[in-house]
Amino acid sequence: MKPRILFLGLALPLITFLMAGCTSGNSQQPDPNLVALAIAATQQAEQNQPEPQVDTTKIALEIMATNMAVQSTEDAMKDTQESLQATQQALDATQQALSHPQPIPLPIYFETETPSGVVEVIDYDEKIKNAKILVYEDTQEIGMWVTDALNGMDVEYTHVGDAVGHLMTNLNSPIEWDLIIIAAENRSRVQGEFWDVIVERMVKQDTAVIAEVWYLDFLGGGRISNFLSNCGVQFQKDYELAESIYWLQPEHPLFTDPNTAMPLIHYSRYWGSQAGDYVRVAPGSEADLVAGAYQKNKSDYGLITSCMDGRVILQTFSNHDYHKDEIVALWQNYITYTLKNRFDKLAE
Secondary structure: OHHHHHHHHHHHHHHHHHHHHOOOOOOOOOOOHHHHHHHHHHHHHHHHHOOOOOOOOHHHHHHHHHHHHHHHHHHHHHHHHHHHHHHHHHHHHHHHHHHHHOOOOOOOOOOOOOOOOOOOOOHOOOOOOOOOOEEEEEEOOOOHHHHHHHHHOOOOOOOOOOOOHHHHHHHOOOOOOOEEEEEEOOOOOOOOHHHHHHHHHHHHHEEEEEEEEOOOOHOOOOOOHHHHHHEEEEEEEOOOOOEEEEEEEOHHHOOOOOOOOOEEEOOOOOOOOOOEEEEEEOOOOOEEEEOOOOOOOOOOOEEEEOOOOOOOEEEEEEHHEHHHHHHHHHHHHHEEEHHHHHHHHOOO
């Protein structure tokens, strides 16, 4: 038995003995020495009580839990601080943008260049309807077939009739014409300086031109020669009387868009002589004979020529030697074809 238990065992009987003596009625006082001895034994017993056991594992776990809680709190505070910093940066950027507004770019509707492989879509119908067209036509007495063709297309145009003075005024005006039509059939002659101005427009402004002339044999050496040279054709010989005219390229747009234009096989001669002129392709030229007197002749005996990338049509026979409905349909194709090529050129 351990000492603390022995002391307790001795102290308890002694105290009990002394208490018994006091309560038994015995008047004798207890021995002071015994009492002191009992008290000392009691104190010694109390001092020898076992120390409470300490659970170190439990304490370590509690300390770890406390540290983890503290770390979690610190991480949460750090995330909150970073979020507040990001929010402040966004607010600063917004304030900067508001204090220094940037100009809003305007859309570009017309570009001179398009990305590779991208084709610009052109509303030809709308452009043709609003095209600036100048018309000289001298057949008031026998029928204004070119005017009829234009009216059938519902387009706007400026018509000067056979007034060469008004024609020159408009040619020299600041108006940027899309198409110039010279329908000189009734033995009037647009010549000299008129062709100088027309060629200048044709070359420098990419203006479309449709010319009906019957008198190259009279003027071939004059100023109209500059027009012929730019077109890439030469006068060949006189076309004395109207004959059948054949399409050399039946699938050409001049004969398919917007009308199916039939070859001028059937004729009704109005002019008894000087019906027109034959032309041939000049050496090295890119002129395109699309109709002529002989189906197998592709470079001579031409009567309809397309040149200048399709922006110019030269007709060297007289309209009124053929049927009106066929001529009107053909001229509507002329107008459509040359204007489309004009707008394509402007879009490049």
